[in-house]
Amino acid sequence: MAILAKTVFVRDPERHRDVMLAAGQEPEPRLAALVTNPDAWEDGKLPTAAKKAAQERSESEDQPGQSEGSDAKPAAKKTAARTPARGRKSADEGGS
Template sequence: MARLATDTFVKDPQTRLMVHLRAGEEPAPEYAALVKNPDAWEGGKLPAAADKPAAESAKGDDGDKPTAKRTARKPARGRDAADEGSSGD
């Protein structure tokens, strides 16, 4: 695994807290994937674990569920009445 050349801060996708990664350390693969700047790594190259998108590495067991689709909402009844120019009664 690659080592960091500079101190770096990343946001943990699960806890949403900032994590301090120190220079010279080999961060955990889930944190390494969040460091996108090649200048932060020794040798100036992203490690293989960082090449994966962070969204895929942070997926839990529920990552395979389809997302809910939003349906179009019907406007409020008063809006139709305003278009007609009547009180809606």
């Protein structure tokens, strides 16, 4: 397992809390997978568990909202109609 060169903070997905991982510490594999910055590790390389997690995270961000094998298209976004600000009609008439 790899050792941290810098202190980092990660969000624990099980407890939904921020966790501090101190420099010189060998974090649990599930927390080590959350540290994706190679500069945080002593040898400058991500541990194999962290590489796999980062790769899976980037793949899921490429196709949000779609599961594997799904041919469904994402729903189109509907924009709100623009209406003029209040009192603009009277300003256009020029009456004072």
